[in-house]
Amino acid sequence: MSRPLKFEEFRYVGDKRTQRYHDLDSPEIDQKVITELMASDQFTCFAPDTPAEARNRGYRAAD
Secondary structure, X not given: OOOOHHHOOXXXXXXXOOOEEEEOOOOOOXXXXXXXXXXXXXXXXXXXXXXXXXXXOOOEEOO
């Protein structure tokens, strides 16, 4: 999957509504979920761009 324009430099994107983060490099990622998330404007990124930082902010990995 190509990364959304706003996240070209980030691997992990968080959904503020569900407190879940998605790995944009995962081969199993559902493109429809990411498209809907970008349309909702309820997303965030993490710095540093790591799962540990996402968990530190209260996010959990998406299924």
